[in-house]
Amino acid sequence: MMNITVKLFANFRVGRFKEAQRNYPKQTLCRLVLQELYITEEELGVLMVNSRHANLDQELKDGDTVSIFPLVGGG
Amino acid sequence: MSEVRAAVERCVVDGMLSWSDQLTTAQTFGVSVAYIEAVALERGILPARYQRNRNMLNCRDQLCLFSSHVAVVGCGGLGGYIIEELARLGIGHLTVIDPDIFEEHNLNRQLLSTPADLGLDKVAVAVRRVAEINPAVTVTPVVKALSRRNGCGLLAGAQVVVDGLDNIETRLELSEVCDTLELPLVHGAIAGWYGHVTTQMPGDKSLHTLYGRKCHQKGVEGSLGNPSFTPSLIASVQVAEVTKILLNYGEPLRHRLFTIDLLDMECVETPL
Numbered sequence: 001m002m003n004i005t006v007k008l009f010a011n012f013r014v015g016r017f018k019e020a021q022r023n024y025p026k027q028t029l030c031r032l033v034l035q036e037l038y039i040t041e042e043e044l045g046v047l048m049v050n051s052r053h054a055n056l057d058q059e060l061k062d063g064d065t066v067s068i069f070p071l072v073g074g075g
Numbered sequence: 076m077s078e079v080r081a082a083v084e085r086c087v088v089d090g091m092l093s094w095s096d097q098l099t100t101a102q103t104f105g106v107s108v109a110y111i112e113a114v115a116l117e118r119g120i121l122p123a124r125y126q127r128n129r130n131m132l133n134c135r136d137q138l139c140l141f142s143s144h145v146a147v148v149g150c151g152g153l154g155g156y157i158i159e160e161l162a163r164l165g166i167g168h169l170t171v172i173d174p175d176i177f178e179e180h181n182l183n184r185q186l187l188s189t190p191a192d193l194g195l196d197k198v199a200v201a202v203r204r205v206a207e208i209n210p211a212v213t214v215t216p217v218v219k220a221l222s223r224r225n226g227c228g229l230l231a232g233a234q235v236v237v238d239g240l241d242n243i244e245t246r247l248e249l250s251e252v253c254d255t256l257e258l259p260l261v262h263g264a265i266a267g268w269y270g271h272v273t274t275q276m277p278g279d280k281s282l283h284t285l286y287g288r289k290c291h292q293k294g295v296e297g298s299l300g301n302p303s304f305t306p307s308l309i310a311s312v313q314v315a316e317v318t319k320i321l322l323n324y325g326e327p328l329r330h331r332l333f334t335i336d337l338l339d340m341e342c343v344e345t346p347l
Contacts, residue, residue, distance in 0.1 A: 009343065010269040010336055011295055018339070042292060046285065046332070048345060053284060067345070069334065071289055072266040074296030075153045075241040075306075 002026055002062040006033060009069045012043075024060065031056040033066055045071035076114070079104050083115050091123040097211075109167065112211040116141055122211070125165055136322050137165055141211070143321050144168040146233035148221050148249055150197040151175070152301055153263050154239030155186035156310030161212075161237075162205045164318065168213045169205065172229055173197045174220040184303045221245060226252030235317050238262040239310070243286045243294065250275060250282035259327075261316045263309040267299030268338040270309035273347055274316050274327040281347045285332065305337065 001023045008016055016037060024032065030047060034040075034056065046069040047054050060066065082103065086096035092115045101108045112122055116138035121129060125137050132140070145166050147157050150173035158171055175197050181188040187200045198216040205214050217229055226249065230236055236258050240246050246262065253260040257277040262285075264271055275281040312333065319325045334343045 009334065010338075011267060011299060013339070043295060045289075045294070046345060051346065053346075069345075070266070070269075071243075071292060071294040072264045072269055072271055072296065073241070073243045073246070073286070073289075073292075073294030074265045074301050075149050075151055075239050075263070 004060055005065040007067045012070055028060050030058045043070055045069045080114055087120050091121045093123045109211045140165045141167040144233045146170040146230050146236045147239055148172045149239030150201045152184050152306035153310045156307045157237050157239055158201050159186055160314040162209045170215040171198050171201045172217040172221050184301055184306050223248040223251050235320050236260045237313055243289055259320050261313045263313045265301055265305045265309050266294050266296035269336055270305050271332050271334040272312045273332045274329050276329055284347050
């Protein structure tokens with residue numbers, strides 16, 4: 001298993017958490033982290049792994065930090 | 076017009092020109108208050124309305140701002156505050172662009188909206204508001220939706236463009252147009268308690284990084300809505316960015332997404 005730090009931002013925190021350590025099987029993709037948190041691809045704005053932009057198909061490594069921001073587009 | 080210059084100089088008190096003298100001199104010589112403002116600033120005389128700017132912006136800075144042309148795309152939640160602040164700051168020329176009219180659901184947050192103005196073009200109300208608060212500012216109104224097709228024409232002549240749009244698709248088109256015209260774009264967006272700002276310089280493609288895969292989507296503002304306080308905050312950060320770009324001051328938010336969460340009172344910076 002891998003230990004991953006998951007950080008949520010803005011309304012993604014509501015009913016979930018701000019930051020959590022979570023365990024995932026080896027070779028887990030970012031997509032699974034979002035699915036487990038019931039965050040849809042449509043809601044997703046910025047996805048970062050270790051402060052670098054990532055896509056949903058990026059494979060995670062033990063100790064990675066995943067940051068998830070919602071899509072914000074109002075004015 | 077040496078007579079005008081001499082008349083302006085006769086009115087100076089403590090290095091400043093009062094609004095009443097600016098207006099009277101303009102009327103006496105049959106010129107605009109904008110012309111008098113330029114004459115004063117070029118001679119190191121500060122229109123007194125800007126005296127509280129003086130310790131952070133000198134007369135040369137104020138002349139630079141007055142000689143500048145800024146385009147504001149969208150005159151709603153963000154745009155209303157952006158226009159107000161740019162006009163009070165003393166930006167000499169604003170192009171304001173929006174195809175919409177004011178509707179009742181705008182009243183909770185859009186600075187330029189009032190019950191009496193429901194049904195009027197947002198751009199027309201913006202022109203009237205700027206004329207009320209700073210008549211020295213020239214406003215070019217555009218009641219049209221900006222697109223990649225008309226954008227180059229609408230933004231021609233501007234030095235900086237400010238994003239007050241409410242959708243991602245048009246933002247990506249605006250970003251393309253700014254890139255073509257080699258113009259800085261100060262982007263802001265809001266949803267509920269949350270907002271963000273970044274400054275895109277020509278070639279940066281920051282908005283593409285931020286929104287490229289989301290062209291036809293709506294953000295979480297669709298479900299969260301927008302209150303009165305988030306637009307004013309994000310708009311103010313955008314206007315600070317415009318000021319810094321025009322005066323070459325400080326560190327603009329280039330390659331940085333500055334995110335503000337008013338619920339948890341957190342500011343987060345992420346690379347772009």
